[in-house]
Amino acid sequence: MTTDIEAAAQQADAFLAAKKKADDMAFMLGRVLAEMGIRVGDTDSWPLLKGRASLSGEPSVFLGTVPLPTAKKLIDALICAESEKRYQRDNGAGRDHGA
Known part of the structure; x- marks a missing residue:
């Protein structure tokens, strides 16, 4: 049986691990958006992107x-990516579109 202090410490550890995972995901998404020319933090582009976690440890x-x-x-x-994926699936990967 765990004590209240141990349970609270486990919950805090789960929260911190989930927060780190969520922050990492937000950072990676921000990098992808930057590659697309979308700037996180710019009110005209993408104002806010933030990692969060619940007390249960869900990022x-x-x-x-x-x-x-x-x-x-x-x-x-997303439409272009899906179209390309379907094209490759239906016509064989690695073939040139214009050939």
């Missing part, structure tokens, strides 16, 4: 409010 990333032009850019990129 999450808070995306904040994203301006419509940025959302459209992300949608276009």
Whole structure:
């Protein structure tokens, strides 16, 4: 049986581990967005991106409010990526589109 202090310490450890994981995910997402020309922290691009964690140790990333032009850019990129994936699946990977 664990004491209240041990249980609290375990909960704190789980929270800190989840917070680190969430911060890492937010950082990686920020890097991907930067590669797309979307700047995190810019009110006209992507104002807020933050790693969070629940007390139970569940990590999450808070995306904040994203301006419509940025959302459209992300949608276009996702549509292009899905289209390319389907093209490669249907026509064989590694073939040239123009051939």
